[in-house]
Amino acid sequence: MFKKPCANLKTSAPLRGSDRRKLKQRVISEFNVSNEVGDLLMPEGIQSQKFSTHLNEPGLLYLSSEGDPLWFTLGKGSDALIPTVYTLWKEPNLLPLLTTPAAVVPKLVGGADLMIPGVVQSSAEFSQDQLVAVAQYHRGAVLGYPVAVGHAALSSIALKQADEQDAKGKAVHILHAWKDSLWDMGPSKKLDVPDPRPIVTLEANAHAEADADAIPTVHVAPGVESTDVQLNSEPVETSREEGPSQHAGESQQNQVSTASLPPEEVSSYLRDALLQAISTTIASQSPSLFPISASSFWSNYVLPARPAQISGSNGDVVDTSIVDIKHSTHKSVKTFLKACAKEGLLKLKESKGDVVVTGVFPQNPAVVAHKPYRTLQSVEIKKEKAEQRERQAKEAEEKKKGEIHVVELLKPFGDTIAWFVSAEKDTQDLYTLADVRQILNSYIEAKQLINAHDQQYVNVVEDDALLRAISIKGQDMPDFMKRDDVIKKIQRNMQSWYEIKTEGNEPVRKKGEMVPISVVQKMRQGRKAVTLITGFEPFGLDAEELAEELRKLCSSSTTVSPLQGKSSGLEVMVQGKQMKVIMTYLISKGVPKKWIQGADMLDAKKK
Known part of the structure; x- marks a missing residue:
């Protein structure tokens, strides 16, 4: 949305005290924050400033007394408050948070939306079109500060389902990001993203519930490495007085409840894992998979199908590693498989004192009634895919670093100079073709040159400056023509330049066509x-x-x-x-x- 600088930027004006208090109450009410946090997010001396995006969408900025943009509204007649990244650094848990690999962040800054495969974690439930923040994903028990804000393209439930199905599409429509043109308006634009915040997990947080300085709390999902934290649908809680870099250098040991489960529950979870494996993984395999040894069947199909997250009787997250045959009532894989064979879930054959699985029964009522869930294997696969995408993105970035970048430019020349003057643009500057197209679109709307009978056409005859800019000696100009044709004629009448950029060197601009x-x-x-x-x-x-x-x-x-x-x-x-x-x-x-x-x-x- 702010890929390019704002247009029609009006002079900023200080808000009256009563208006500022009304906005503060809106923030407190809409974002469920305390009165003190309301003062922090809507401070004294705040100013307002009207603007238009490069797509001619009107909006209103609210700036700090120093000039940093804190809030904005977007769209004709809309008064919905949207926090900027500056504001989200003051209160990083103001919005539901999604995390994405580091390689995706530059793409968000460049104006791209966040896609479903790029989401690694989410911190809270949210609905479609709700405002959400996006942060960089970090390994370990830490949580990054927001680097972008936008509207969720789908709800948290739909996002989870889409992720499990490896679906494509957009997860967040990005409105504003760190280092975009809105960010660059503030005098604090040289600030880097604060260091990640430590996370206290359930067990550690139990001793700090009454602590006013409690730091973010998440639930740790089993199956994620001990250095990783998987956020679930529980909201992240943090101190409202905490600054952007508070606790930045601290480290917190990732903890998972070591509470044990009764052997009967362990056996039940293992049976569920077998049902999951039969109804999903094994059902898609060729019949030639069988016969298969008990040990291979157990390690390749049953164990990976254990649930990704297990809760104990007190609601704490339990380490999935305790869901093993030794902690069950069966005590051995052979005994477990024989019990399942008696239930009609699979078929076994004795072989040299051991058993071999010769088949499974997907039509068994217990298998048919089983509801699939998120498994340890699916969590691991997702993590590997995210790491692979990040590696590929880094490789692509490294490859681009040594690439020579060529930009074709255009300079006002001859009869096009008068048109640039009429459009209030610098006639000594160099423009890309996209810039010229944007100037033309704004000019057509400002001068009301769109043909009333066909929106594709421009009434060029109604504006002398534009008519001269597209004229070609010896040719008669029509009264109206398509926008693309107008652009081509303006481009033809402008002077060609080019710019070459190489890594570590200043850009070189030269006149002429590349x-x-x-x-x-x-x-x-x-x-x-x-x-x-x-x-x-x-x-x-x-x-x-x-x-x-x-x-x-x-x-x-x-x-x-x-x-x-x-x-x-x-x-x-x-x-x-x-x-x-x-x-x-x-x-x-x-x-x-x-x-x-x-x-x-x-x-x-x-x-």
Whole structure:
């Protein structure tokens, strides 16, 4: 929503004391906080400021006396208060919290929504469209501070179901994120995210219920490693006076109740695990799975199907590891399987003093009546997927670091200058095509140039500045045309520039149209093939170094010579058909594939 700076930003004005008190009462009522926290979140000296987003959506900002944005409303006629990240750092548990891997955070800052596969944890129940916060996921008994706020795309129950089914789609529609253009409006914009907050689990928190400085409490789900914390649907509680970095350096040992279960309950949980395995995992297997040894059947199917979370009689979370055959009434796997075989759940065969499972019965009434639940295996699979996505995202980020970034730019020129002046834009600045499109859209709406009969068309004849900006000498201009055609004509009349960014260097801007590196194969005398490379200089590649490295890679002779018929530029020639090697080399040097002419031909040959 705040991917680009706000438009039509009005002058800020201080709120009257009565208006400020009304807003404070709204915060206390809507977000269920104390009077003291209300003063913290809606402080004295607060100011208001009207604005429009880059999508022309109107809104109202509430700023601190220093100028940091604390709250905002969004949409015509809407007065729903939305806290900014600045506010959420003051009171991190103001909203239900979802966590996501570190690699996803830059994408949220860039304007992306949070997708279902990107959710690792959730701290409380919430409904669809409810405001929620998003934080970075951290291993250990800690909880990150919010880095984004948005509307939940689906309820917490629906999110859990979608996650269990590995469904795709959006989890949160992000409205505002740390380091976006709204964040950058504040003088505190250089602040980094505070260190994660420690979490006290159920057992440790039992001794601190009366402590006014109690820190966040979560339930630990069995099956998560001892260094991890899995948040369930219980709300996170924290002190309302606590600052953003309080307790930041402390560590808290992750604890799970060691309360034991009666052997009868352990046996019941193991039976449930068998029913779960038969109705889900084993039902999808081929009949060739059988016969299978008792030990393999037990370790591969029954144990992974144990429930991810078990509660004791007092409601405490119990370590799932105690749900084992030694703690049951059966005491041995063989005895357990024989009892299940008598019940008609599976079929066994004696073999050399042991038993072998030769089949299961999915149509048994107990299996049919069984309701599937979240298992230890599903928790582990989800965690592995999240870690894999994070690794892949990090690899992609690392790969991008060395890439040469090319941005095509446009500068007001000739008859387009008057139009930029009319649009109140700087005529000496450089713009991307997306910027020009946004300026045109705002201009059309401001000047009311949309055709009344067809919304796709713009009445260009009604505005002299716009008509001049799209005019082409010797051509008659129609009274109206489509927006895309208007953009193309404005682009044609502007001056072409380009910007090249490389890691660790200042961006270089040059006038002219960016031309891709040309890699072509030609046949010379005697039907000898050569590969020619030109246009590499703008990408910071040296001709002699290029020739020397390609000579080694291709095991061929190379030469460097001036371009024929041109006053500048060099050509590197490599003996033989070496397009594939040269393409790979150029990409490894950071040249984007789209800026190598001939790459498409190579891809077509592969297909």
